[in-house]
Amino acid sequence: MSSLPGYKALPPGCPVQEPLSAHRNHTGSWRSERPIWNHDLCVQCGVCDMFCPEACIGQNDQGYYEANLDYCKGCGICMQECPTQCISMKQEEE
Amino acid sequence: MGTRKGMEVSIGIAEAAMMADVDVVSAYPITPQTHVVEHLSELVADGVLDAEFVPVESEHSAMSACCGSVAAGARTFTATSSQGLALMHEILFIASGMRLPMVMAVANRSLSAPISIWNDHGDVMANRDTGWIQVFVENGQEAFDHIIWSYRVAEDHGVLLPIMVNFDGFILSHVVEPIEVWSPEEVKQFLPPYDPPYRLDVDNPWTFGPVGIPDIYLETRAAHNEALIDSQKVMEKAWDELHEVVGRKYAALECYKTDDADIVFLTMGGISETCMTSVDQMRDQGKKVGVIRLRMWRPFPFAEVAKELGGRKVVLAVDRCLSTGGPGGPVASEIKAALYHLDKRPHVVEFIAGLGGRDVTIGNFMEMYDKGAAVAAGAALPPYELVGVRE
Amino acid sequence: MSSDLTNVFAAKMLPQRELFSPGHRACQGCAPALAMRYMLKALGPDTIVCNSTGCIEIISSSYPESAWGVPWIHVAFENSAAVAAGVEAGLKAMMRKGRIPERRITVVGQAGDGGTMDIGIQAISGALERGHDMIYLCYDNEAYMNTGIQRSSGTPWGAATTTSPAGTQSFGQHTWKKNLAEIAVAHHIPYVATACVSYPFDFMEKMKKAAAARGPALVHVFAPCPTGWRCPSNLAIRLGRLAVQTAAFPLYEVVDGKYRITQNVPHLKPLELYLKPQGRYRHLTDDLIAELQQKLRERYAALVAKAEASQE
Numbered sequence: 001m002s003s004l005p006g007y008k009a010l011p012p013g014c015p016v017q018e019p020l021s022a023h024r025n026h027t028g029s030w031r032s033e034r035p036i037w038n039h040d041l042c043v044q045c046g047v048c049d050m051f052c053p054e055a056c057i058g059q060n061d062q063g064y065y066e067a068n069l070d071y072c073k074g075c076g077i078c079m080q081e082c083p084t085q086c087i088s089m090k091q092e093e094e
Numbered sequence: 095m096g097t098r099k100g101m102e103v104s105i106g107i108a109e110a111a112m113m114a115d116v117d118v119v120s121a122y123p124i125t126p127q128t129h130v131v132e133h134l135s136e137l138v139a140d141g142v143l144d145a146e147f148v149p150v151e152s153e154h155s156a157m158s159a160c161c162g163s164v165a166a167g168a169r170t171f172t173a174t175s176s177q178g179l180a181l182m183h184e185i186l187f188i189a190s191g192m193r194l195p196m197v198m199a200v201a202n203r204s205l206s207a208p209i210s211i212w213n214d215h216g217d218v219m220a221n222r223d224t225g226w227i228q229v230f231v232e233n234g235q236e237a238f239d240h241i242i243w244s245y246r247v248a249e250d251h252g253v254l255l256p257i258m259v260n261f262d263g264f265i266l267s268h269v270v271e272p273i274e275v276w277s278p279e280e281v282k283q284f285l286p287p288y289d290p291p292y293r294l295d296v297d298n299p300w301t302f303g304p305v306g307i308p309d310i311y312l313e314t315r316a317a318h319n320e321a322l323i324d325s326q327k328v329m330e331k332a333w334d335e336l337h338e339v340v341g342r343k344y345a346a347l348e349c350y351k352t353d354d355a356d357i358v359f360l361t362m363g364g365i366s367e368t369c370m371t372s373v374d375q376m377r378d379q380g381k382k383v384g385v386i387r388l389r390m391w392r393p394f395p396f397a398e399v400a401k402e403l404g405g406r407k408v409v410l411a412v413d414r415c416l417s418t419g420g421p422g423g424p425v426a427s428e429i430k431a432a433l434y435h436l437d438k439r440p441h442v443v444e445f446i447a448g449l450g451g452r453d454v455t456i457g458n459f460m461e462m463y464d465k466g467a468a469v470a471a472g473a474a475l476p477p478y479e480l481v482g483v484r485e
Numbered sequence: 486m487s488s489d490l491t492n493v494f495a496a497k498m499l500p501q502r503e504l505f506s507p508g509h510r511a512c513q514g515c516a517p518a519l520a521m522r523y524m525l526k527a528l529g530p531d532t533i534v535c536n537s538t539g540c541i542e543i544i545s546s547s548y549p550e551s552a553w554g555v556p557w558i559h560v561a562f563e564n565s566a567a568v569a570a571g572v573e574a575g576l577k578a579m580m581r582k583g584r585i586p587e588r589r590i591t592v593v594g595q596a597g598d599g600g601t602m603d604i605g606i607q608a609i610s611g612a613l614e615r616g617h618d619m620i621y622l623c624y625d626n627e628a629y630m631n632t633g634i635q636r637s638s639g640t641p642w643g644a645a646t647t648t649s650p651a652g653t654q655s656f657g658q659h660t661w662k663k664n665l666a667e668i669a670v671a672h673h674i675p676y677v678a679t680a681c682v683s684y685p686f687d688f689m690e691k692m693k694k695a696a697a698a699r700g701p702a703l704v705h706v707f708a709p710c711p712t713g714w715r716c717p718s719n720l721a722i723r724l725g726r727l728a729v730q731t732a733a734f735p736l737y738e739v740v741d742g743k744y745r746i747t748q749n750v751p752h753l754k755p756l757e758l759y760l761k762p763q764g765r766y767r768h769l770t771d772d773l774i775a776e777l778q779q780k781l782r783e784r785y786a787a788l789v790a791k792a793e794a795s796q797e
Contacts, residue, residue, distance in 0.1 A: 002309050004309050004310050004313070004548075004549060005313070006313060007312075007313035007314070007316040007317040007320070008317070010310075010313055010314060010317050011292065012193035012254045012291075012292070012317065012318075012321065013191065013192040013193040013194075013254075013292075013302065013303075013314070014304065014306065014310055014313075014314045014317075014548060015292060015300045015301060015302045015303075015304070016300065016301035016304050016546065016548060016549060016550065016551040017300050018551070019299040019300070019301070019551065019553060019554045019555075020503075020504075020506040020551070020552065020553070020554045021506075021549070021550045021551055022506040022507070022508035022509050022545065022550045022552035023506045023507060023508045024508060024550055025508035025509075025510070025550055026508065027507070027508055027509075027510070030513070031513070045493050045494075045496055045497070046496035046497045046499065047493055047496045049496070049499070050496040050499050050685060051519065051685075051722050052519075053514065053515045053516065053518040053519040053522070053721075054507045054509075054518075055505065055506070055507050055522055056507045068507070070507075071507035071508060073512075073513040073514075074513060075513035075514035075515075075711075075718040075719060075721075076513075076514070076717070076718055076719030077514055077718070077719050077721055077722055079719060080719040080720065080722065080723055081722050081723075083493045089719075117575060117578035117579055117582065117584070118571065118574045118575050118578055120570075120571055120574065144578070144581065144582055145578055146574035146575070146577055146578045148570060148571070148574050148615065149615065150567065150570070150611055150615075151607060151608070151610065151611030151614070152607060152608075152611070154563070154564065154567075154608075155564060155566075155567035155570075155607070155608050156567075158560055158561065158564035158567035158568050158571065158608065159567045159568065159570050159571030159574065160571060161558075161560050161568055161571060162535060162558070162560070162567070162568035162569060162570065162572040162573075162574075162575065163571040163572065163574050163575030163578075164571075164575070165558050165568075165571075165572065165575075166533075166571070166572045166575035166576050166579070167575065167579060167584070167585065168574070168575030168576075168578055168579050168584075170571075170575070185560065185561060185564070188560055188561055192560070287584075294533045294557075294558060294572060295556055296530060296531045296532070296533065296555065296556060296588075296590055298556075299530070299553065299554060299555050299556045299557070300556060300557075301546050301551035301553050301556075301557045301558075302556075302557065302558040302559070303546070303558055303559035303560055304546040304547065304548040304549075304551060304559070305542075305543060305546055305548055306548060307547060307548055310548050310549070
């Protein structure tokens, strides 16, 4: 049973009325490996955030970068581009 | 009351679009629509019409640009014919599926091959299923009135569908007819400004034209279908309002001398006038014949057709298009579909006339009547006839 | 160090606001998706995007969710330039007639290389010629990726795709990549630029210049596709950088007909550094690689000469 509206409730042409609503789609389930930041090497430069196609890398309270695992697809670009090579990719278990 | 002028029908259509104060005209020239867009670009160049005239590089882009400008919230007009309408085909479904109200005047012209610049309904019939409201006009006054009327209907929040106003190429587009131009006060009274419920708005950023996953495609189509069918009510309301403002009456089906007619013609578009003249002459001869003119093509007025045609003995259906290898005439096949459920149905004698600009004469109508009368008297129903074809 | 020094120091200057949401359905490592992030960071929320059918459209607008934080419209495949022209004309008329308040809104028409250089070229040429105040953006991943990696006129010489496969009788695409920037320059528009997602600040500056130009602007952004190029997903940015550094995709801009190289590469890297990690080139012999490198370097030299002549 679909959770989508019936035809009488649809706005004409079925536009998507909520901007940025893709955030409801948690693409993190796609990945087979996740990035891990080594805080001893991380200089908090922000290159990883800049190059993330998912825009899912941000800073924690201490200013170190980390991936939002709801969205991270495990592509590894952050690992590849990190200037201090502080990111490693770890296999997801199971 | 507006002023009555003699003007070429194409010019009249452009003048009507100007009076509707369109914001964008996005069009590509094609015979016999050219005078419409030429006059509109003159009106813009002279500052009479404040609009963006976008001389696009093809009809496909014309319809695409129309989709963009309507989505942005602008009142938009275009016109085309034949090959141009065919080239727009892909985008026509999208314009209606995305519920973008715009008005397009189609100067009906036959489709290639062989290439023909002359009038028939092949172009619009090839686009029956595009989900647009489609009406036919028979003379210059109707053409003028229906451009303004179309904006009233299309932009209605209960409709939000694009409209094709069909007028016969050359036999209507290029003739000078008396047209009562509306006064600006009459236009203001009848036509409100375009107030789109949804548009491309940076303060309210919506996504238009998303991927219609299987879970939603059917519902979107169902909603569109219902909107098209229900638009008849708005069309009729708008015709009533038009009558109040300028005094002329229009309807989905218009009947001429049909009250006591067992045999009626069914026509659409410009040849209806020739048919009415033929009916007058046949009446003088004592023949009880009339003509029913179909104005509303999409949505198809099933109920009205069943009501008006159901009780007749013979319907002489005159199509201006051949559905090759199919049921002959598109109009005839839809008429028959409307009559099928009736316990008692008329014989539908089918004629396809005027293809590629072949003249349809009073003599042709007289012969059609004779064939219909023979069927009414018990002769076998013939298959559809290509009127005047040389074998 | 694999990252360009500029990026290391400047990354913190990236505008924070995300107008292209996570949760979109692009493949892992999709550079076109990254290009969307940068485009909207450069242009801001007063932007309307008219998108052709293709990868970006499909992954960002699957009902009932949308990744877009700006108004966005998809009509069909070949016509985003015409749709954008219509939006521009509509806004212009409405503002002039007082229907909506005057406001600077950037209108963008965009498509992939297929939707731009093949099926979309007519609509683009028309929009550029008519002088609409809009940006046309081509995100170039060098094939029809969304439908399964078929060749386009943006596919480079020697690359294998599903409709230009390598075989005993073929070395892959045997025609040269269409030069979109030159086609745009031939329309005498105020601003044309090539860009690459691996040089984000250069790309964002170019988008800003394109928006500021009064009239049509065209930006051609190179955006590697690991899925289609048959390489690991983490290499998208590295390959974009190598494409620039080997002259496979030079970065330049043309302002009112004057050429300027924006990423100078005085010592071009060997082309095979760029080709080897990509499965779509694995069939190329050393001879073919040498031939391709020669051709690319000749064209780069001609571009440099053109830029030098422009600056005189």
